[in-house]
Amino acid sequence: MRHLPQPQKALIKSLYTRHGRKKTGLCVCEGLRCCRELLQAAPELVRFTVCREALCPDFELSPVCYEISDREFSQLAATIHAQGILCVAASPAFAGASPTDDFLPVLDRVGDPGNFGTILRTVRAAGLTELWYTEGSVDPFNDKTIRAATAAQFSLRLRGFPDLDTLAETAREYGYRAFYLTDPHAGVNLFTEPELYTKSVIIIGSEAHGVGEVTGAKRVTIPMPGRFESLNAAQAATVFLFEYVRRHAESG
Amino acid sequence: MRHLPQPQKALIKSLYTRHGRKKTGLCVCEGLRCCRELLQAAPELVRFTVCREALCPDFELSPVCYEISDREFSQLAATIHAQGILCVAASPAFAGASPTDDFLPVLDRVGDPGNFGTILRTVRAAGLTELWYTEGSVDPFNDKTIRAATAAQFSLRLRGFPDLDTLAETAREYGYRAFYLTDPHAGVNLFTEPELYTKSVIIIGSEAHGVGEVTGAKRVTIPMPGRFESLNAAQAATVFLFEYVRRHAESG
DSSP states (O other): OEEOOHHHHHHHHHTTSHHHHHHHSEEEEESHHHHHHHHHHOGGGEEEEEEOGGGGGGGTTSSOEEEOOHHHHHHHOOOTTOOSEEEEEEOOOOOOOOOOSSEEEEEESOOOHHHHHHHHHHHHHTTOOEEEEEBTBOOTTSHHHHHHTTTGGGGSEEEEESSHHHHHHHHHHTTOOEEEEEOSSSSEETTTOTTTTSSEEEEEEBTTTBOOOOTTOEEEEOOOTTOOSOOOHHHHHHHHHHHHHHHHHHHO | OEEOOHHHHHHHHHTTSHHHHHHHSEEEEESHHHHHHHHHHOGGGEEEEEEOGGGGGGGTTSSOEEEOOHHHHHHHOOOTTOOSEEEEEEOOOOOOOOOOSSEEEEEESOOOHHHHHHHHHHHHHTTOOEEEEEBTBOOTTSHHHHHHTTTGGGGSEEEEESSHHHHHHHHHHTTOOEEEEEOSSSSEETTTOTTTTSSEEEEEEBTTTBOOOOTTOEEEEOOOTTOOSOOOHHHHHHHHHHHHHHHHHHHO
16 A cells, blocks of 8 residues: 555646546546446556545556545545545547447537436446537546446446547448437437438437437337426436337347 | 626526525525426426526526526536526425325435436326425435436425424325335235325335335335346335336226
């Protein structure tokens, strides 16, 4: 067990900014659940762990484990109820392997880290392996996004694109040819659309910006008997993801 | 247009505490969307509105409209990006009418205002009219819960109970006899359980505490192909609520 040196302390602080993450290719993953998930999913990415003494024996998988006092910890970590542990890890990089999922969920300019992270977690729970997103979305390796996702980003393939057109082009190259734009008010009903999950791309926008355009795309909507304004983006994504799970179980 | 007097200012500040809400029976509803929803759903509950000059003409439905400066507004309101409007309203009270929904969604000790609010919003969107909850849950009229729900609390009937036993007793009196405890790992599959929404009670717990016990209740689970730890409570609730919407549309 070693004491956390000053340069590592400064590094951690810098990882709470987009600039710091971009410069180093690293990110900070906070809390017991998230660190456990990270260490299970991608131990090779972990550079070092910082924790309070009592927790450290659990984290022998980490290559280096530093110990700090409670006071120091709370100065360092963003979590309000800091659970006394954080890992510094490299953001995963992967060669452009072909996606194999039945469909690709896409987030178009979803800027809220809570929503983005919750959707990652739900994508992972639904058994999918990829999520694509456009510029204008939050950084998936933002500390808040990692917490909301309970570190699901380390076991998913996330691909960022400058805009929907570029994304659509790449999707077509991989054989994903049906494009669906989710819309709170208009379009075909997701529950009755037969080809919704057949080599398709399902694009979810933010509440602030809605969803962009893709040539030839179909609009798809969630029926809403309560005629309320709209669902939260993460709730809409959940309905799409678990309708897939339902159909998949039925046919499988 | 009048200037906001000191006692009203102090009142608003007190409504950010549970004690202040309890003492007055009032709550504070912030932001353009939430205030619009409140004024549409329950204008009779609104006591007064506070806004920046530009916004006030929109809010003629409010009995009294005070105007304040931007600086004063940001000192008063909790929202980080305050949209320059808030309403002070009475928490709705209602006589014990019989519930008429096909099933009753219940939140058992869900303490997170974001999750609780998001679930209220989704309950409303699904066309239901009631949500019941147990003590240990967050105050549904907390400002954060109202924002997360986009003020859906003003068009739902919310009933609080000291514990699940008391809640179950009341539900039985109203003819709701089947009890389901949602469980991340075990139980019947929600997608194939035929009687899931037939005069039933579906109980959702928090991630921290799980769900309590009810004699004779059945466990029900969401299949999770990704074998991830669990879904966020609000995502699990959404799957239950929109599986109901799907079946209802199919049969209706």
